Amino acid sequence: MRRTAAVWAGKATGALSRLSGRGGGTTLPGDVARAIDPTVLRKLTGDLTEGSIVITGTNGKTTTARLLTSIFEGMGKRVVSNRAGANLIFGATAAALRSAGPDGRLRADWGVFEIDEASLPRAVEEIQPRIAIVLNLFRDQLDRYGELEKIAKTIEAALESIPEGAQAVLNADDPRVGEIGLALARTPLWFGIEDPEVAMRKLPHAADARTCPKCGASLRFSAVYLGHEGVYECPNGDFARPAPGVAATHIVLDGFDSVAMNIGETRLELPVGGLYNAYNALAAFAAGMVLGVDGQYMAERMHGFKAAFGRQEKMDFRGRHLVLVLSKNPAGFNETLRTAVDMAGATHFILGLNDRKADGTDVSWIWDVDFEQLAGKAEVVVPAGTRAHDLAVRLKYAGVEARPPQTEPGRALDDLISVTPEGATAHT
Amino acid sequence: MTKKKNRFTVGWLYPDLMNIYGDRGNILTLLKRAEWRGLDARAIDLGRGAAHGMEDVDIFFFGGGQDREQALVYDDLIEIKQEPLEAAVAHGSVVLAVCGGYQLLGHYYQTAEGERFPGIGLIDVRTEAGKKRFIGDVVVDATIEGIDPSTLVGFENHSGRTFLGAGARPLGRVRLGSGNNGSDGTEGCVQGGVVGTYLHGSLLPKNPHLADYLIRRALSRRGMAELVPLDDSIELAAHAKILQRAQPRAGER
Numbered sequence: 001m002r003r004t005a006a007v008w009a010g011k012a013t014g015a016l017s018r019l020s021g022r023g024g025g026t027t028l029p030g031d032v033a034r035a036i037d038p039t040v041l042r043k044l045t046g047d048l049t050e051g052s053i054v055i056t057g058t059n060g061k062t063t064t065a066r067l068l069t070s071i072f073e074g075m076g077k078r079v080v081s082n083r084a085g086a087n088l089i090f091g092a093t094a095a096a097l098r099s100a101g102p103d104g105r106l107r108a109d110w111g112v113f114e115i116d117e118a119s120l121p122r123a124v125e126e127i128q129p130r131i132a133i134v135l136n137l138f139r140d141q142l143d144r145y146g147e148l149e150k151i152a153k154t155i156e157a158a159l160e161s162i163p164e165g166a167q168a169v170l171n172a173d174d175p176r177v178g179e180i181g182l183a184l185a186r187t188p189l190w191f192g193i194e195d196p197e198v199a200m201r202k203l204p205h206a207a208d209a210r211t212c213p214k215c216g217a218s219l220r221f222s223a224v225y226l227g228h229e230g231v232y233e234c235p236n237g238d239f240a241r242p243a244p245g246v247a248a249t250h251i252v253l254d255g256f257d258s259v260a261m262n263i264g265e266t267r268l269e270l271p272v273g274g275l276y277n278a279y280n281a282l283a284a285f286a287a288g289m290v291l292g293v294d295g296q297y298m299a300e301r302m303h304g305f306k307a308a309f310g311r312q313e314k315m316d317f318r319g320r321h322l323v324l325v326l327s328k329n330p331a332g333f334n335e336t337l338r339t340a341v342d343m344a345g346a347t348h349f350i351l352g353l354n355d356r357k358a359d360g361t362d363v364s365w366i367w368d369v370d371f372e373q374l375a376g377k378a379e380v381v382v383p384a385g386t387r388a389h390d391l392a393v394r395l396k397y398a399g400v401e402a403r404p405p406q407t408e409p410g411r412a413l414d415d416l417i418s419v420t421p422e423g424a425t426a427h428t
Numbered sequence: 429m430t431k432k433k434n435r436f437t438v439g440w441l442y443p444d445l446m447n448i449y450g451d452r453g454n455i456l457t458l459l460k461r462a463e464w465r466g467l468d469a470r471a472i473d474l475g476r477g478a479a480h481g482m483e484d485v486d487i488f489f490f491g492g493g494q495d496r497e498q499a500l501v502y503d504d505l506i507e508i509k510q511e512p513l514e515a516a517v518a519h520g521s522v523v524l525a526v527c528g529g530y531q532l533l534g535h536y537y538q539t540a541e542g543e544r545f546p547g548i549g550l551i552d553v554r555t556e557a558g559k560k561r562f563i564g565d566v567v568v569d570a571t572i573e574g575i576d577p578s579t580l581v582g583f584e585n586h587s588g589r590t591f592l593g594a595g596a597r598p599l600g601r602v603r604l605g606s607g608n609n610g611s612d613g614t615e616g617c618v619q620g621g622v623v624g625t626y627l628h629g630s631l632l633p634k635n636p637h638l639a640d641y642l643i644r645r646a647l648s649r650r651g652m653a654e655l656v657p658l659d660d661s662i663e664l665a666a667h668a669k670i671l672q673r674a675q676p677r678a679g680e681r
Contacts, residue, residue, distance in 0.1 A: 210444060211445070216500045364449040364450035364451070364583060364629055365449070367630045389665050389666035392666065393663050393666045397453070397456045397460050
């Protein structure tokens with residue numbers, strides 16, 4: 001009875017907040033329903049005929065969730081999934097509410113939830129997932145969470161508490177995730193990249209988590225794929241990257257257009273670019289393998305994949321081709337710049353930096369992004385966003401000539417368009 | 429000018445372990461601003477085990493780290509760095525220490541359980557663990573002379589409460605934010621050529637006048653006191669944007 005009331009109140013709140021144009025009802029209904037019945041999420045996800053997958057990590061949660069959702073939907077399953085970014089427990093609750101019927105029952109087969117790192121223990125306890133995926137741990141939004149160490153401990157405790165028979169699927173290439181997984185009582189399924197062709201030799205400035213958890217020595221990397229993700233070992237032999245059970249090889253990157261790879265016998269091609277998406281595909285594929293989903297089928301679904309809104313989007317605007325890419329931290333930003341400059345040959349940019357609550361109010365991290373790689377290659381750069389002025393300073397010290405900072409997104413776009421020839425591609 | 433005289437050296441203490449919150453921006457700012465004055469600027473990495481060349485350093489930078497990394501540099505700081513660092517400072521080298529680095533240069537850091545970790549005592553400050561984390565924008569009215577504008581801006585994120593002894597004076601007084609300890613209105617410290625602060629942001633890019641203050645001070649020991657003025661309009665525009673955050677908006681208060 002209480003549950004039905006909670007579901008109804010939550011749904012009503014969702015409708016109201018959508019009508020009032022505030023926030024699209026992504027999390028507020030969850031707040032209301034949980035206030036009436038704190039166990040509402042546990043009860044609703046208990047109705048799922050197949051079960052749930054929770055996905056955490058700094059980068060790639062939304063895309064990985066979308067990939068898995070697409071795989072399940074292609075099999076005719078009904079999937080409940082939280083909206084991009086609504087990854088606190090309230091967001092997951094709101095998602096379950098949207099799919100609940102008037103009797104307060106959830107009518108769906110799968111739950112695919114992206115969960116923010118700090119909320120994972122609660123999510124695992126309430127959702128009782130069949131699979132828990134940890135993608136990576138980058139320095140990100142430290143002002144919200146305190147420090148990485150604490151987050152790692154939180155995730156470790158959550159993974160220890162996943163139900164009997166559930167499977168942790170972890171990124172072997174991330175030393176901090178490796179450390180978490182090696183400490184677990186049950187062996188996780190490791191995924192990773194095995195392709196020296198796409199590796200860098202040196203850690204970029206944005207890298208962190210580089211010391212051995214046992215002896216404190218700086219880790220030695222024989223390959224660096226992205227940020228601090230790569231093939232690492234402790235020089236004293238106390239710690240090393242676990243061998244991935246699911247590995248991507250023969251990777252082919254084509255700018256923002258695609259990334260292709262082999263996973264075992266399967267050739268996979270994703271119509272979104274960047275090495276980070278190779279990791280997302282690998283994580284989703286590994287989870288599918290745990291569930292016994294056919295590899296070839298997953299490859300077909302991923303081939304028709306459309307990127308999550310704003311993560312990577314292409315559009316035409318006043319005769320120019322625009323590519324929109326979202327990055328939230330140094331590792332993601334560096335990879336995006338590398339993709340844009342080296343592979344897509346981009347020369348015209350709007351670089352946006354916001355510090356609204358959801359973005360993290362500390363913008364210090366831009367000093368760890370290697371904007372230097374734009375110097376001499378970018379022809380036009382427009383710093384934009386609420387912290388456009390900080391970006392302008394960063395670009396000056398990177399030796400990149402920039403247009404005046406624009407805090408209004410519309411003006412930034414006008415400025416870029418005014419100096420971008422028709423038919424050219426601009427990156428924002 | 430001899431080659432050596434034209435050289436400007438920044439010594440980066442533990443760049444791999446004590447570089448959280450983008451403090452690297454301070455290094456880039458010092459190097460560029462020296463380069464723009466025609467100096468041959470370089471940074472040397474002073475990681476664990478390294479002490480070579482510390483006597484030639486004009487400005488040391490010591491950033492913040494996470495607890496685990498801070499524990500890892502601790503022994504090295506006391507065993508390998510303390511002596512040459514003290515000697516360099518005695519000869520006029522300048523130090524900028526932020527957050528964790530600031531704490532480690534003081535007398536001690538006391539944990540919530542009352543355990544004391546001695547620092548190297550280069551500055552007369554002590555730090556105690558606090559419960560609530562101070563997080564947010566900071567605007568400071570600087571008390572050091574000869575900097576224009578007289579404000580400093582940054583972003584703080586710390587739970588340590590630092591208190592100054594008689595030997596150190598505050599870097600400034602907080603107009604916005606919590607500063608050293610959230611209770612006495614001070615932020616940072618200055619003691620001779622050592623500046624400690626909680627300000628990230630990075631600090632120096634949006635406070636070019638403080639960067640120049642440090643550079644000028646470091647060069648003065650070599651008889652090079654004058655710095656050619658630079659066009660800082662981009663930096664000061666970003667500075668001004670943060671100053672606005674200290675203004676109460678209409679309808680508030």
